[in-house]
Amino acid sequence: MGERHLLDILKNGTCWTSYTRHFRPPFGANPKLSNAEQRYILTVYSYGCNLGPGPTARLTSDIATAEALRRMC
Incomplete structure (x- = not known):
């Protein structure tokens, strides 16, 4: 079985x-x-991996801010 990335799995789901x-x-x-x-x-x-909005926003700064991710849950 090939390597899978978690974000790809979430997108396919x-x-x-x-x-x-x-x-x-x-x-x-x-x-x-x-x-x-x-x-x-x-x-x-971010919440499924127990990262939270701050670290996820730092990794994906061009898509969403920490404040935007915090408001979505």
């Missing part, structure tokens, strides 16, 4: 199950975030 639909605003409103699904996946990754 999103495609298969659409679990990020639970992170969207209620009542079918469109999210006002740029790259909303990408940020949702990063939030799951």
Whole structure:
């Protein structure tokens, strides 16, 4: 079996199950975030790996800030 990266697994899981639909605003409103699904996946990754928003934001500074990741959970 080949090497797999956790973010790729989360991205594929999103495609298969659409679990990020639970992170969207209620009542079918469109999210006002740029790259909303990408940020949702990063939030799951950061809290799932027990990193938290600060270290994840430092690693992915071009995608989301620590404050944005903190507000998504």
